[in-house]
Amino acid sequence: MPANPSTPGSAQNRSCDRFRARNTENLIAELLVLQEDDVVRHPCQMADISVGGCAVKVSLAHPEEMSVAVLRIRDKSGAIDLEVAGRLCWNQQTSVGSNTFGFRFRRLMDGKVIDQMVAEGLVTRRQEARTTVGTKIQLRRAHGHPTVKVATLEDFSTTGVRIHSDQELSVTERLLLTTPSGASGSVSVKWVKPFGNQFECGCIFQNLNSARAINDALTARS
Template structure:
């Protein structure tokens, strides 16, 4: 799959959206650096990617000497063949001898490449793995707001939940969520959109106790 620069005004321009790598065993990545007229290959692991850049984990003896490089990424099926030039813009030590580097592309990548990687299950917008639930729950809103008569928790993770509600909720609204087993926790609405006759919304847990209570209850139910 070849890559082309994205159109600046394109509706698919995802310069600010990061997609986290998953199934990294199926992704082969390496940094190619020209050193003394010789191309040196540094195997690496992609952590995340956007049309404007990515983060890679790699062991480098002298990272300050290789600001400019070429990133090459392929997958085991041979359908993804990505090669982009760019510049290392930051690094953070993640373990002894290994750092995570920010790699800014020289040109924006075609968003269709990321679409393909999402469809192939190689990258995902979600940093935390989600577990499907499809469980009826109770949602309690603040006094004075319309009561929610019906709500379903569609999936959950250690950081949040996705819900369908018969009432339109509000972004930043705080809710008390209660599972069929009686476990409860507080969440905050991050986004909401219409879904047929219902409303779909994504929420994050307000604290660690809420996350543990809901995750433990739903994991036991599954």
């Protein structure tokens, strides 16, 4: 899939939108660099991407000698297969022998390419990685609210959780969440929407102790 320049309007609207890479086992990336008349391939790992550029983690012997390169991105399903020319514009050492490089595209990418990468589950807007769980939990509401009889914790991160409930919860409502192992933490509802005959809601942890308790319990379970 070719990388095409976006229209000026869409570029303005999307140039600051960065999408975090996910499912890196399905997302294959490499930098192609010309060295002494040979094209050298450097496997790399996508960190994030926007229509104007991306960040990649790669091990380069002499990064100061490299500036112009071609980035190839593809996924195992074959839905995404694109090459973009660009320039390495910054680097930050992240581990021994590996740096994170900023890669600025020569021309803006068509925003539809990123939309497709989102649809394929290769990149996400979320800043925090989420882990899918799908486990039954208990939710305790403040006195006066209808009791939640059935609730499922669908996924979690270091900052919050996504829940399915048989009762419609209220935005800003505070809940006490208890996992099957007995770990508890307090969360605050940020958004609610219908989901079949249930309701889906996104919640954030009220404090660090709650975040640690729930994350530790669910990580140990998985």
